[in-house]
Amino acid sequence: MKMLVYVIVVVFVGLFAFSAGEDSAQIQEEIVAERTAVVNETAEAVKEESLPDVVERVLPTVVGVETTDSRSMGGTVRYGSGVIVSDMGYVITNQHVVGDNPKRIDITLYDSSIKEGVLCWSDKSLDVAVIKYEGIVPAVARMGEYTSVRVGEDVFAIGNPLSLQFERSVTKGIVSAINRTITIEDENTVIYMEDLIQTDASINPGNSGGPLMNSKGEVIGINTVRVNSAEGMGFAVPVNICESVIESLEATGKFETPYLGLFAYTARAAKYLKKDNTTREGLFVISLDLEGPAFQSGIKYGDMITHINSTSVTSMLALRRELFRHKAGDKVTLTVVSGRVKKDIEVVLGQMAKNYLGSEQ
Numbered sequence: 552m553k554m555l556v557y558v559i560v561v562v563f564v565g566l567f568a569f570s571a572g573e574d575s576a577q578i579q580e581e582i583v584a585e586r587t588a589v590v591n592e593t594a595e596a597v598k599e600e601s602l603p604d605v606v607e608r609v610l611p612t613v614v615g616v617e618t619t620d621s622r623s624m625g626g627t628v629r630y631g632s633g634v635i636v637s638d639m640g641y642v643i644t645n646q647h648v649v650g651d652n653p654k655r656i657d658i659t660l661y662d663s664s665i666k667e668g669v670l671c672w673s674d675k676s677l678d679v680a681v682i683k684y685e686g687i688v689p690a691v692a693r694m695g696e697y698t699s700v701r702v703g704e705d706v707f708a709i710g711n712p713l714s715l716q717f718e719r720s721v722t723k724g725i726v727s728a729i730n731r732t733i734t735i736e737d738e739n740t741v742i743y744m745e746d747l748i749q750t751d752a753s754i755n756p757g758n759s760g761g762p763l764m765n766s767k768g769e770v771i772g773i774n775t776v777r778v779n780s781a782e783g784m785g786f787a788v789p790v791n792i793c794e795s796v797i798e799s800l801e802a803t804g805k806f807e808t809p810y811l812g813l814f815a816y817t818a819r820a821a822k823y824l825k826k827d828n829t830t831r832e833g834l835f836v837i838s839l840d841l842e843g844p845a846f847q848s849g850i851k852y853g854d855m856i857t858h859i860n861s862t863s864v865t866s867m868l869a870l871r872r873e874l875f876r877h878k879a880g881d882k883v884t885l886t887v888v889s890g891r892v893k894k895d896i897e898v899v900l901g902q903m904a905k906n907y908l909g910s911e912q
Contacts, residue, residue: 710761812843
């Protein structure tokens with residue numbers, strides 16, 4: 552009897568052990584399978600698209616822009632490019648592509664359909680404009696972050712060189728430099744364009760207004776100008792300056808450019824202007840509108856602006872990005888170093904005139 556009980560217990564324990572071992576093995580297999588799946592998903596997530604894949608994805612965001620100028624008898628026709636940045640049909644392009652007073656704007660989409668566009672906002676000192684069309688939006692480009700752009704990184708430009716005959720041509724290069732400042736003479740007015748991205752990706756007539764993109768297919772700049780006397784020297788306006796503009800247009804249908812009435816160089820440039828190696832970080836004021844808000848509030852030539860509303864500013868782009876978050880009539884606080892005195896100055900922002908041709912912000 553005792554032997555029978557012993558045998559039964561042994562058999563039961565053996566069966567339990569076999570079952571437990573089977574469950575353990577199964578669990579182990581499930582854990583391994585789950586880990587493998589996570590690794591594969593992670594690898595897929597970090598896997599970079601090839602350049603052809605990126606280009607194929609973003610090509611539908613690029614449009615052709617044809618503008619007829621109403622100031623001429625027959626109408627001067629301009630050709631350029633643009634990039635769709637909103638599912639409401641907003642397109643960023645160059646101001647010099649659309650002109651000051653366009654009679655008609657035609658936007659050519661990826662499927663070759665043509666939509667009539669309207670000018671919503673422009674800034675001649677930035678050479679940037681936003682236009683809009685009604686209809687289906689084939690794709691929307693993502694904006695990158697200018698402050699993350701690195702010299703030497705791969706970029707590519709898309710545009711319509713030499714008219715729409717060569718639409719959506721792609722050229723590849725690198726970021727040659729950042730924070731470049733160039734001067735443009737227009738109608739007896741000198742315009743300073745600052746904080747530009749320099750690239751050796753080919754930018755030809757007709758590429759103006761098209762996007763400069765990083766390897767992820769994010770727009771980092773709007774192609775604006777090239778140096779004809781040099782090989783491989785093109786420039787793009789950082790696209791981030793348009794973030795607040797697009798947000799305001801989407802929300803209210805308008806954007807009124809706030810106005811300080813000053814232009815400033817970076818601290819690095821100021822060291823050469825002042826012959827002073829002790830210049831601290833900030834913006835060195837070199838030009839003022841004597842009737843503008845900044846001058847009327849006490850800002851003087853030679854002052855160094857270090858902050859706006861507690862936000863550090865080291866470039867005109869940084870200053871504009873903060874300003875564009877406000878509207879005319881808003882009060883901002885500028886931290887200014889004047890001589891050896893540091894002080895906060897409150898300025899009530901004005902509104903930039905639509906026909907304004909200067910460089911002051």
